[in-house]
Amino acid sequence: MSNIDLNxxxxxxxxxxxDTSSNLISRAFxxxxxxxxxxxxxxSNIKGRHSYVHLRxxxxxxxxxxxPLDFLVALDPDTIFEHLEDVATGTVVLYDTxxxxxxxxxARMIMRDTAKRINSxxxxxxxELNVKGALALMKNRGAKIMGIPFSKVLEGTELDGPAxxxxxxxxxxxxxxxxxxxxKFTRDSLKHIFGNKEKVIALNVKVVDAAxxxxxxxxxxxxxxxxxxxxxRMLLTGNDGAALGKIMGGLRFQTYYPITPASDESSILEExxxxxxLSNENExxxxxxxxxxxxxxxxxxxxxxxxxxxxxxxxxTATSGPGFSLMAEAISFAGIDEIPVVxxxxxxxGPSTGLPTRNGQADLMFALNTGHGxxxxxxxxxxxxxxxxxxxxxxxxxxxxxxxxVIHLIDKNLANTSDFVPEIDTKKIKVEQSLRTENKTDxxxxxxxxxxxxxxxxxxxxxxxxxxxxxxxxxxHVTEDPIIRDRMMEKRFTKLKVADEEIPDEDxxxxxxxxDARITFITWGSQKGVILDSIDALKAKGIEANMLYLKMxxxxxxxxxxxxxxxxxxxxxxxxxxTGQAAKVIRMNTGFEVTNFILKYNGRHITEDELVSATADIxxxxxxxxxxxxxx
Amino acid sequence: xxxxxxxxxxxxxxxxxxxxxxxxxxxxxxxxxNYGPNDVVAVSGIGCSGKTPHYLNMAGIHTLHGRSIPYATxxxxxxxxxxxxxxxxxxxxxxxxxxxxxxxxRRNTGLTIILYDNEVYGLTKGQAAPTMAxxxxxxxxxxxNVFGKVNPITMALSSGYSFVARGFSFDTKHLKDLIKKAVxxxxxxxxxxxxxxxxxNNINTMEWYRSKVYKMDxxxxxxxxxxxxMPAEAANEKFxxxxxxxxxxxxxxxxxxxxxxxxIPSFVKRxxxxxxDYLKNPPAEQIVAGTDGYTNVDPFKTFADxxx
Numbered sequence: 001m002s003n004i005d006l007n008x009x010x011x012x013x014x015x016x017x018x019d020t021s022s023n024l025i026s027r028a029f030x031x032x033x034x035x036x037x038x039x040x041x042x043x044s045n046i047k048g049r050h051s052y053v054h055l056r057x058x059x060x061x062x063x064x065x066x067x068p069l070d071f072l073v074a075l076d077p078d079t080i081f082e083h084l085e086d087v088a089t090g091t092v093v094l095y096d097t098x099x100x101x102x103x104x105x106x107a108r109m110i111m112r113d114t115a116k117r118i119n120s121x122x123x124x125x126x127x128e129l130n131v132k133g134a135l136a137l138m139k140n141r142g143a144k145i146m147g148i149p150f151s152k153v154l155e156g157t158e159l160d161g162p163a164x165x166x167x168x169x170x171x172x173x174x175x176x177x178x179x180x181x182x183x184k185f186t187r188d189s190l191k192h193i194f195g196n197k198e199k200v201i202a203l204n205v206k207v208v209d210a211a212x213x214x215x216x217x218x219x220x221x222x223x224x225x226x227x228x229x230x231x232x233r234m235l236l237t238g239n240d241g242a243a244l245g246k247i248m249g250g251l252r253f254q255t256y257y258p259i260t261p262a263s264d265e266s267s268i269l270e271e272x273x274x275x276x277x278l279s280n281e282n283e284x285x286x287x288x289x290x291x292x293x294x295x296x297x298x299x300x301x302x303x304x305x306x307x308x309x310x311x312x313x314x315x316x317t318a319t320s321g322p323g324f325s326l327m328a329e330a331i332s333f334a335g336i337d338e339i340p341v342v343x344x345x346x347x348x349x350g351p352s353t354g355l356p357t358r359n360g361q362a363d364l365m366f367a368l369n370t371g372h373g374x375x376x377x378x379x380x381x382x383x384x385x386x387x388x389x390x391x392x393x394x395x396x397x398x399x400x401x402x403x404x405x406v407i408h409l410i411d412k413n414l415a416n417t418s419d420f421v422p423e424i425d426t427k428k429i430k431v432e433q434s435l436r437t438e439n440k441t442d443x444x445x446x447x448x449x450x451x452x453x454x455x456x457x458x459x460x461x462x463x464x465x466x467x468x469x470x471x472x473x474x475x476x477h478v479t480e481d482p483i484i485r486d487r488m489m490e491k492r493f494t495k496l497k498v499a500d501e502e503i504p505d506e507d508x509x510x511x512x513x514x515x516d517a518r519i520t521f522i523t524w525g526s527q528k529g530v531i532l533d534s535i536d537a538l539k540a541k542g543i544e545a546n547m548l549y550l551k552m553x554x555x556x557x558x559x560x561x562x563x564x565x566x567x568x569x570x571x572x573x574x575x576x577x578x579t580g581q582a583a584k585v586i587r588m589n590t591g592f593e594v595t596n597f598i599l600k601y602n603g604r605h606i607t608e609d610e611l612v613s614a615t616a617d618i619x620x621x622x623x624x625x626x627x628x629x630x631x632x
Numbered sequence: 633x634x635x636x637x638x639x640x641x642x643x644x645x646x647x648x649x650x651x652x653x654x655x656x657x658x659x660x661x662x663x664x665x666n667y668g669p670n671d672v673v674a675v676s677g678i679g680c681s682g683k684t685p686h687y688l689n690m691a692g693i694h695t696l697h698g699r700s701i702p703y704a705t706x707x708x709x710x711x712x713x714x715x716x717x718x719x720x721x722x723x724x725x726x727x728x729x730x731x732x733x734x735x736x737x738r739r740n741t742g743l744t745i746i747l748y749d750n751e752v753y754g755l756t757k758g759q760a761a762p763t764m765a766x767x768x769x770x771x772x773x774x775x776x777n778v779f780g781k782v783n784p785i786t787m788a789l790s791s792g793y794s795f796v797a798r799g800f801s802f803d804t805k806h807l808k809d810l811i812k813k814a815v816x817x818x819x820x821x822x823x824x825x826x827x828x829x830x831x832x833n834n835i836n837t838m839e840w841y842r843s844k845v846y847k848m849d850x851x852x853x854x855x856x857x858x859x860x861x862m863p864a865e866a867a868n869e870k871f872x873x874x875x876x877x878x879x880x881x882x883x884x885x886x887x888x889x890x891x892x893x894x895x896i897p898s899f900v901k902r903x904x905x906x907x908x909d910y911l912k913n914p915p916a917e918q919i920v921a922g923t924d925g926y927t928n929v930d931p932f933k934t935f936a937d938x939x940x
């Protein structure tokens with residue numbers, strides 16, 4: 001019984017097939033029954049700049065990633081330079097010996113300041129300013145340097161086009177062979193990746209075979225790992241999860257304007273617009289698909305989704321910070337006109353264009369405060385791939401139930417996290433529909449005759465009613481009457497109060513770990529996993545910690561949070577932003593002030609090692625604020 | 633009995649406003665086409681034109697400034713059975729909403745777009761709208777207009793609208809006939825309606841327009857229709873004829889249909905090619921929960937490509 005827990009990064013030039021490499025490794029391990037978690041890091045660039053995937057492989061489902069790496073697989077010289085700091089004693093560095101001659105000065109795709117920093121590091125260590133120097137430094141740090149002549153491995157293998165085209169599959173296959181994954185899984189996984197492209201599969205099978213053969217002949221092949229039993233699982237990213245959840249939750253109309261990292265979700269919806277049904281008993285229930293529209297801008301994306309929502313379709317849009325900025329006015333419209341619409345808000349590094357392909361959680365306050373005027377909206381957040389599925393269903397439900405805009409926050413780190421999901425429970429969440437009118441003669445869309453603020457919706461094509469961005473009367477016509485104005489404001493805000501009362505605490509906030517632990521981490525979004533792993537790691541060191549995990553920010557679980565924090569030990573707020581926005585929201589709602597922070601805003605994912613060490617710095621009172629800096 | 637498309641809401645446009653003629657032309661057209669109130673939806677933006685849906689006895693949305701087209705597109709795509717009429721001003725459609733105006737030409741969704749063209753922003757006291765000519769000084773302006781004008785007809789043609797026409801709000805019978813053609817056109821139709829603002833535009837008045845407008849439809853040789861089987865060369869000629877006519881303004885202003893292309897498939901049809909059962913069971917009409925209240929979507933089969 002092997003007990004593997006591997007952190008592996010595979011890097012190469014953007015556009016060089018790194019996705020395929022990481023997919024091959026993930027799927028091959030998954031076929032053998034292991035679990036793999038991955039996060040993809042890339043530049044805002046189509047071809048050439050450094051891109052890598054950090055994977056963690058183990059039997060139990062990994063929840064986070066960790067440095068130093070066990071494996072660094074470099075498909076180009078840049079990867080060796082960029083990941084100097086990620087290796088330590090025991091790290092296997094696998095690279096193409098042909099890259100040894102590459103000079104740092106020639107690595108023009110490395111960001112200038114990054115190259116300067118690498119240059120200084122190599123100079124300080126009196127090493128050559130090239131790959132050889134970098135490898136020497138890694139070796140000094142205890143890494144096991146494993147150069148393989150890629151071209152020689154493929155010598156005699158008949159391929160179509162230049163051999164370098166296959167280096168992504170070659171690098172992955174060499175890695176899998178060295179780790180000891182059975183060749184059959186690697187071969188089979190090609191079918192998953194390349195679908196029905198028989199010719200491509202056949203060519204790549206040759207590459208896999210050549211890699212395994214080379215490793216065996218050169219004594220590099222690892223001892224074959226045992227197979228694990230595993231039921232069918234789904235390899236899903238956060239983007240995938242949100243798309244799947246939306247379809248399950250009844251989404252039938254989605255709009256979007258291209259933006260990283262949100263538009264992947266819409267492409268995924270488009271790829272799966274042909275829904276497969278659980279039961280075909282009812283013809284009406286098992287027909288139809290998802291309509292996805294690429295709009296001219298985000299102004300159009302949100303307003304088109306709202307137009308469809310008023311017509312009776314369950315509608316949503318997905319965007320990121322810059323696009324969400326453009327949507328603010330229409331979200332205010334959805335507020336006053338009580339339109340059930342969902343905006344899936346993929347946060348990335350801001351402000352402005354910021355770090356367009358990197359992680360960030362700096363838009364919480366923006367989401368809460370978006371839109372002019374006062375109106376009820378709901379803001380929820382997801383922290384792992386499964387939550388992306390179920391929260392997307394819930395978001396659509398809340399929008400229907402309370403007839404208001406729902407903003408669903410997902411961060412870039414989670415959007416690009418790939419995870420194996422073993423089970424999806426189709427009976428976990430009911431698909432709710434808005435209250436509809438039966439009144440055909442004297443229909444008042446905004447009737448004030450309601451206890452919970454919810455008035456029956458009309459549907460275009462079935463009911464006659466009006467809507468306006470102006471304050472309106474019960475029929476939906478413009479009014480400036482002061483009394484009706486007050487009643488309408490109160491009606492709308494009643495819905496938020498009712499939502500707060502109806503929705504159980506566990507859908508708003510969750511506590512992980514022992515209640516009376518010495519340390520309490522507060523967090524939201526994709527830090528969930530890394531904090532859970534850190535809690536285990538701290539426990540192994542004899543330190544008990546727990547986590548207050550926030551899932552809903554509007555309405556906010558003030559009472560629960562206040563009560564919990566008043567009894568907590570050392571409280572540490574962990575967020576991927578600079579100003580601790582969740583802590584601000586807590587203070588705004590409860591008056592409770594959090595004073596210890598672990599923050600990260602360099603756009604990279606938080607890893608277990610840095611979080612544990614930062615926690616030690618806070619517990620020992622060395623620091624009150626720790627800024628994390630891991631990541632290439 | 634035919635449905636009365638006028639609502640009981642009091643109209644608060646200025647006396648003598650050109651907008652009244654549009655409401656008359658539109659309601660008459662819908663009545664003559666025998667539509668019921670649940671067949672049609674009106675969508676507007678902001679400004680005097682934006683109030684139109686409230687004056688119509690049919691479902692309507694008075695949306696945000698500039699956004700009438702995308703709201704209307706959402707309505708139409710969610711339920712393609714509906715006839716969706718956009719009633720928006722020149723500032724709304726050709727300035728703050730210009731991006732949507734162009735995009736809708738590319739989409740050809742199947743909307744009927746009625747432009748209230750009076751060259752001024754009336755509700756905010758008469759600033760210059762994008763249809764006002766350079767150097768013109770209407771009474772709301774402190775100095776002559778420093779912007780050049782956009783030509784709604786040539787802009788619509790260049791954007792790809794498959795039906796482009798112009799009406800005059802003081803010739804309601806002619807306008808009504810144009811609206812009938814526009815509403816029954818399969819793709820998106822655009823009508824530029826000359827609609828004098830009696831309060832802020834003291835240059836382009838009702839009399840001014842009356843002295844200049846003439847009907848293209850009166851000319852026997854004028855045939856703006858492009859049929860599906862028409863050779864490209866002949867179709868291109870129709871387009872350039874329309875474009876040339878669209879440039880006429882100073883001495884004589886043409887009204888009527890400039891261009892009527894029936895060969896371009898609507899966006900609705902294009903979507904129906906990809907989305908299963910789109911026309912039979914459009915997004916607005918799909919039932920999304922089984923009798924037990926839970927989803928009927930099979931996640932593992934729908935996302936089969938992700939299963940290991």
